[in-house]
Amino acid sequence: MFGEPIQALNNALSGMINTLRSDAQALDSLWISIVTFDREVRELAPLTELVHFQLPEITCPQSGPTNTGKGLELIHQKVKSEVRKGSENQKGDWKPLFFLFTDGKPSDIQLYREMLPKIKALNFAAIVGCAAGHLADDSMLKELTDNVVHLDTADTATLKQFFKWVSDTIEQGNKSMGTVESLPLPPPPAEVHLVI
């Protein structure tokens, strides 16, 4: 992803952060982290409280492999070490939410498939896969989660709608629920197709 789409993505993400900042509940309790994956995997923004969060600009190379598997590996490691589990003496965090956004398909398929059960075992409140554009592979994301949405185009309007939906989902995140249940997602906007 480069050029106009990546610019649109940055704008939409920034819009989402602003929306969340004006949500009382999110401002009080939300933490965000961003990991990018292309040829390299980088923790662009380490897990930060929304109050202190500053959105870095996301950049992408024009070509090269998409190491989704390596990205999952880093996510797995970060969730393991940074999400606080409840115990007698420590308050547990709310179940984290995981949004994976891609306009391609994993180049490291073997690692990607190896990571799938590990990611699922992390017990996210929801995993949402988002495929943007015609090159994105829905079926690969379907292996990760049942919640896969497809954006036909990654233009500003569509992305804005998409991230509005993401923030709606996040706002639903902290509710008490059974220990093994997952979060019901709000209905996505018209620009976003739910892949069944």
Place this chain on the structure above:
Amino acid sequence: MLTVRKARKEMEPKQYLKLFLATRKPTGEDKQALLEEFCSQEQYLDAASRILALQDMLMKDFEKKNRIEDIRRQQVLIPNGTVGKPYEARLLPEQYGWQDMIAFRLEGVEITGLVYDPASGQLSGIPEQAGDHKLSLKYQLEGDGATGTWQERLLTLIINPDPRSLWKNRPSDKEDPYWKEDEITIAEKLGNKYLAVSSKRGRSHANTGGFRDDDFAFRYFSENGWSIVAVSDGAGSARFAREGARLACSAVVEFLGQQLMAGAFAEMDTLLTNAGAALDAEAQKKISHIVYHQLGGAAQHAFRQLEQLATTSGALLNDFHATLIFTLVKQYSQGYALLSFGVGDCPIALLYNDLQSVSLMNKMDVGEFGGGTRFITLPEIFQSDSFAGRFGFKWVPDFNYLFLMTDGVYDPKFEVEANLEKPERWQAFLADLKGNNAENTAVALKPGNADLPAQLSAWMDFWSPGNHDDRTLAILF
């Protein structure tokens, strides 16, 4: 970069001229004298000097533009602020490696409500305006001083809104079949003790026009001297949790009322009427048996009622997810008997022995993630081996307070389960109730205090970041 410039500056016009000609029109050994003579003529040396000066100017200007662009692109993070919260950050060009700025000033700070002191670099004050503010750093690099030019670098300062200002208080839908009041606070005599209980819709629900999912029920049975208090917290993720919580509480009160009338606790009376401070093993065993069957029966009755409601309303049992805690209390000549049951993450605590002892009367279901717990609507709780561990029995000469509360109170006031067993935390909690809190709201826990409901209701609104769930607190004293 600097060394290159130095090398160029040292180049003599004559040297430049020779190099220039040698590159453009290589001349043989035989014409060296001609070249030497040409390169010594005043007019050509002068031209070479001017060329060198122009090159120098071009280079300097380009380097400066380059530098300005580098400064523009550099990531600069200024800590975020929050409206109404004292802010302080240091902002000096040196911090970002901009030692070459010979002058600077920061513009656009006024709108944020902050003040900038260029000498110390302190940006401080109390932010007034939320938003992504663009501050303009005006600066001069070498050479700008003479021309009076100022360069500009925009900086973003994020000021978060005051979280308190964001909460809205939207009314809940009164037309909803499961509507209930957003708040109920009651203080009244319960047997020979006094009960103060308050249940309030949390800010998170008020914000969206949602309902209070918590509930409670209590009753004193004058025929046999028993009192019962039940509290329930409907799961935020379940559609009709508010009704689940209401029904769970009323079901156990109704069921146990019938059991009491039917004489199901008669043996307990026989055992405890003349019992001393310590109960023998035989008596304890018999009591455990009654507790298990009667309170377990009440829990099962609540489950069946909810199951039936799900069937008749066409909803799922999961739609009524709610936790449930309840306690039966009776005074005998030698002391008080307290019987309890609990499923979920709401504690029942007994404070006795002149506030020096605390007994947590139920097993808390706390998951590894926030909000993860168990509900009375889950059939598996009745089949699990741990079911027997959900009951509590306490025989005390007297007690100071019995507390039942939902996690809306427990989370902010006790944080973790381990603290519930520490008497000092309960003493601090009582001090908090008596006014030792940020809001200075005090509750006088005295029987017959006519202001008690209003005081308790005001106390229940305490502010705690991240804790905006429904709150229910029942105090028997």
